[in-house]
Amino acid sequence: MAGGDFPPVAVATGRDREADEQLLKKQKPEPEQPQPQPAAEEAVGVNPLNPRYSEYDPKQREHVYTRFCFDPRLDLNKESPYGPMRHTHKTFGEGFPLSHSANILSVKIVSSDYGYPLNVYGTVIARDDLDRKCVYLFRRDKKNRQSITSEDNSLILTGPKRGLALCGSLFFEINLKVKDVHGREVKDERLSKGMLQINGIIRQTSNFEYGVETDMLVSMHSTLEMNFAFVRDAVEGTVGIRILEGPVDFHGKIIATTTRVLCETVLHDSRANGLLTAGNNQVMQTACRVVCVSVGEMLLVTVAPEGGDELSHHTVSSTCYASENMVCGNYKMQLKVTWSIVM
Template identity: 60%
Template sequence: MVCDDIFFEINLKVKDVHGRSVNDDRLSKGLIEVDAIRRLEFSPEYVVETETLVSMHSILDLNYTFIRRSVEGTVDIKILEGPDEFHGKIVASTTSIPCDIVLHDSKVSGALTAGDNGVLQTARRVVGVSVDEMLVLTVAAAVGDDELCACTVQFTPRRNGYNDESITCGDYKMLLKVTWSIVYF
């Protein structure tokens, strides 16, 4: 439960395509304060809000929403069959919040290589979801130079345990697994 202000410390750095820091690596640094007390009595509809941090080298928008009765979903993606490198995009969303959370985009961060056990190490894998919503995972796998094959799976949030689903998307057969844990109830 939120009972005070929330502070987001931003330290955005630039890296090259191989993950190495470049000389002028600091793009943005600052602090964003969100008045959470004012938002304790909010409407039943989820609203995505934006706070902006302006610095000398950039303008950064922080999008957020307050989630009621939330649980944490940890997303694991395992390649069961197909190429070891994943080319495409993986996004998470919910049934009522109109924002995609990008878990991976190979156009931005390059292809993902599966480890020895076939598990993809995405840049982000934890999402917050209300138990009154559905978690929607969309995998869009590259099947050609400009074509994508998309598969969407919905998961019902739980207070604990996990859900998994096998999908075939393009040249890949994958296992999507979401492990649930309670945040606050």
């Protein structure tokens, strides 16, 4: 046999040929099945944090904490049972230590990867030193989204329902989503998700300067801005307004300010919240009704009916129960502030 020559090959019969074809099929490798693509968080590695409290943030390009993680026994979704005015009728001795607090003035989406307008839903939750359970500042589902048309729009806050107790730190969990933008669905509905913290210990020093403070959360597909004011030795004022005479529906704005930090806490704004209809006993259920002030401060409540030139300013002391009647535009109202310590 000459070098390189192959031996003669016999012609196979029909049955042998069929058997050979079957053998070739068995020997031929199976085509590769498409494998599922790894998620973004898997693509950058294993989550080094506890997955119960964290997830991957595409804007930060790392895993971040999105939930309160310091108490493994805590039910993260349980709402705090404590409301306002819990200690209104209790007496405390002189020198009783008071808790500090903070007033949350506004929460805004000041930058959006999706642009504007946005239809936002989700939650903003506060966890204070009283029980670390959920105190809602903002809560909307998909069917009740808020339209955000620009970076100047604030979320319509409906809380906190009571004064927030601040001894160590306040923690805030933000979980905001968008369903669609400009009529099209988005791949990632997570608009803003993460945590913010107000450290009360560093703010308790005697040389702390009071004023409006700002904290930012850069996460997911946006930048969120929270404006707040720290309140030392806080008492909680629950504002109630009753219509004595005039239209049942209120169109206008109701705001509260304190004498130490002249910043507005919006209790109601009919342009954002819609008209306010008096309920039982003609009492108006404002979106927010709790403001904290330091002992010795004054609380200024301003009622401004829409279209009217007259504003009614009423100042009440933070150390006493107050109820006053006022005439404001076409309305005669009774303003009542009920006080309680924060703890």
